[in-house]
Amino acid sequence: MTLSVDFQVSLPTFDLVVAFDAPSGITAISGHSGAGKTTLINALAGLLMPNRGHIETDGRVLFSSELGINLTPESRQIGYIFQDARLFPHLTVIQNLKCGRWFRRLPANPSIIEDIVTLLGIEQLLSRRPSQLSGGEKQRVAIGRALLSEPEVILADEPLSSLDTNRKAEILPYFEMLRDQLNIPIVYVSHDADEVARLATTHLRLDHGKIIAP
Amino acid sequence: MTDWLSPPEIEAILLSLKVAFWATLISLPFGIAVGFILARFEFPGKQVVNGLVHLPLILPPVVTGFILLKLFGTQGPIGSVLKELGIVIAFSWTGAALAAAIMAFPLMVRAIRLSFETIDSRLEDAARSLGGHRWHVFCVISLPLALPGVVTGAILAFAKAIGEFGATITFVSNIPGETRTLPSAVYSFMQVPGGEESAYRLVILAVLVSMTALILSEWLAKRVKTVVEGT
Numbered sequence: 001m002t003l004s005v006d007f008q009v010s011l012p013t014f015d016l017v018v019a020f021d022a023p024s025g026i027t028a029i030s031g032h033s034g035a036g037k038t039t040l041i042n043a044l045a046g047l048l049m050p051n052r053g054h055i056e057t058d059g060r061v062l063f064s065s066e067l068g069i070n071l072t073p074e075s076r077q078i079g080y081i082f083q084d085a086r087l088f089p090h091l092t093v094i095q096n097l098k099c100g101r102w103f104r105r106l107p108a109n110p111s112i113i114e115d116i117v118t119l120l121g122i123e124q125l126l127s128r129r130p131s132q133l134s135g136g137e138k139q140r141v142a143i144g145r146a147l148l149s150e151p152e153v154i155l156a157d158e159p160l161s162s163l164d165t166n167r168k169a170e171i172l173p174y175f176e177m178l179r180d181q182l183n184i185p186i187v188y189v190s191h192d193a194d195e196v197a198r199l200a201t202t203h204l205r206l207d208h209g210k211i212i213a214p
Numbered sequence: 215m216t217d218w219l220s221p222p223e224i225e226a227i228l229l230s231l232k233v234a235f236w237a238t239l240i241s242l243p244f245g246i247a248v249g250f251i252l253a254r255f256e257f258p259g260k261q262v263v264n265g266l267v268h269l270p271l272i273l274p275p276v277v278t279g280f281i282l283l284k285l286f287g288t289q290g291p292i293g294s295v296l297k298e299l300g301i302v303i304a305f306s307w308t309g310a311a312l313a314a315a316i317m318a319f320p321l322m323v324r325a326i327r328l329s330f331e332t333i334d335s336r337l338e339d340a341a342r343s344l345g346g347h348r349w350h351v352f353c354v355i356s357l358p359l360a361l362p363g364v365v366t367g368a369i370l371a372f373a374k375a376i377g378e379f380g381a382t383i384t385f386v387s388n389i390p391g392e393t394r395t396l397p398s399a400v401y402s403f404m405q406v407p408g409g410e411e412s413a414y415r416l417v418i419l420a421v422l423v424s425m426t427a428l429i430l431s432e433w434l435a436k437r438v439k440t441v442v443e444g445t
Contacts, residue, residue: 047339073342080343086336090358090442099354100344131443149344 003027003153003185007053007063009039016040016209022153022185025201026175029189035206037189041155044187045080046073057152057185074103079151083158085138087130093141094126100149113148120144120174136167143174154178154186160195168195175199223412225391226399227419233307233395234375237315238368241322245367249326250356254335270381271320279384282313286385309386310393314375322371329363330356361442362435369431373424396420 006019016036020027031037042048043063044055052065062071062078079100087096097113100106117123120140130138139159146154156175160168172195178186179199190196196203204211219227248267252260270278286293287304296303303309333356341351357364379397386393388402400416403409 045339045343047343073339074345074347076343077345078343080340082336082340084336086334086340088337088341088355099341099346103341103347103350103354104345129443145344 001058001152001184003044003187004054004056005044007043007050007055007065009036009043009048009050011036011039011209014209016043018206018209018211020204020211022187022202024183024185026179026186026188026199027202027204028196028200029187029204029206030191030193030196031206033191036209037191037206038157040206041080041157041187041189044153045078045155046071046076060152077150077152079146079149079154081139081142081146081154081156081159083162085130085135085142087133087138087141087145089130091129092126093122093128093130093133096130096141097126097144097148100145104149106150116144116147119177134167135163136170139163139167139171140174143171143178147178152184154182154184156186156188158189158191161190161192172198219415220412222390222394223399223416226394226396226416229307229310229391229394230376230396233310233314234372236308237311237318237375238322238372240311241315241319241371242364242368245319245322245326245371246357246364249323249363249367250330250352250360252323253327253330267323268320270317275317275378275380276384278316279313279381282309282316282381282385286312303386305386305389305393307386307392310382310395311375313381313385314378315371317378317381318371318374321374322367325363325367325370326360327363329360329366332363333359359442362439365438366431366435369427369434373427373431376423376427377420396423 001024003022005022009016014036016039018040029037029040039048043050046062049070050063050065054064054066055062056064061067061069062076063069088099091099097117101108117126120143122137122140122144125133125137125141130141133141142159160171163171175188176199179201188199248263252264283304284290286296286309288294288297288302293304303312337359338351338355341355346354376395377397378395379401382393382395383398383401388394388398394402396416396419400413400420403413403416
């Protein structure tokens, strides 16, 4: 699976112009804050519409200004892991995990859920509410929630930047595991050089809306 | 209670409760819809919609009642159609419920709108990235998170509906047993010699009901908030 991206977004201070292929594995996108990283990833997720260009995964067109196609976020099958986890505060951990399957009408499949819960080591947390979780635990649940919606692409927007060093070390191995075990493109935004060095299979650097050599 | 209150007084209280209950129940889905739309969408004419919703708060109630009478009276454009269908709401308790619902609507919408506005819309984005269509996201994420405001809005509207007087008496008059609600009864008792005592009792009741509704709405909203946020 490859995610092909070629688009332009006009921003108040500069234009974001990007073209790249993200193959299976982790495509890390680094750059200073304000370089357009979050804009890029939001455009991939369908939360923001580029001015022109196209986005596709192995022939499935997600956005094309030429063809007049702009799939909604819910029909893109893209899992998004946010910096601030964004777990639903009124749902328990297990409900958070299952809600993507419910939204997409995927079979309940207890064995998949169990596998991912075990993988992420969150068995003890299932009946808790997000407010009762630590930052690292929240992020693990967020990873599980994205995985269980069975995405074709995963986006991660600085998923470790709100965590302290120890928590980062707790979560990093899970991204390595996703990279090595899932056969899907993962677009991983980070400004942390160590994180990028450790995770990236492909590395792109973004500066003032343009991709420059890393 | 029967010793303390006379039958006409009890009748007025029960009628007020019935009118307020139905006014709140029927207007709640509309209040949620309008509150959500005003909180989440920008569209041409939004200020007009907002103005129309708030109009009953600002207009003299007698004007609202007059407009209702002209629209929903048996000769009016809506009332005549309803009459064909065998529904007459002018001068009946259902008309009182309509008047109360319209007068209470701004309070209800305000509370619900505020509550939707405080929800982090990024949670809704997250739900959509998980495959949730707008309607799903609304039912599973937005509405449950806005529940404290919905509860507050409903209780405030209920309290307002119990006390509605001006539009009600203009639209459906003051018919004992049919449209003589608590405030209309107070007004009537004040007009007759020796009715002062009955008026006092109803006034005390009105104050009690309103205070209880206010305290209950605060308490319930807090409780629902705790449950929703799971702290």
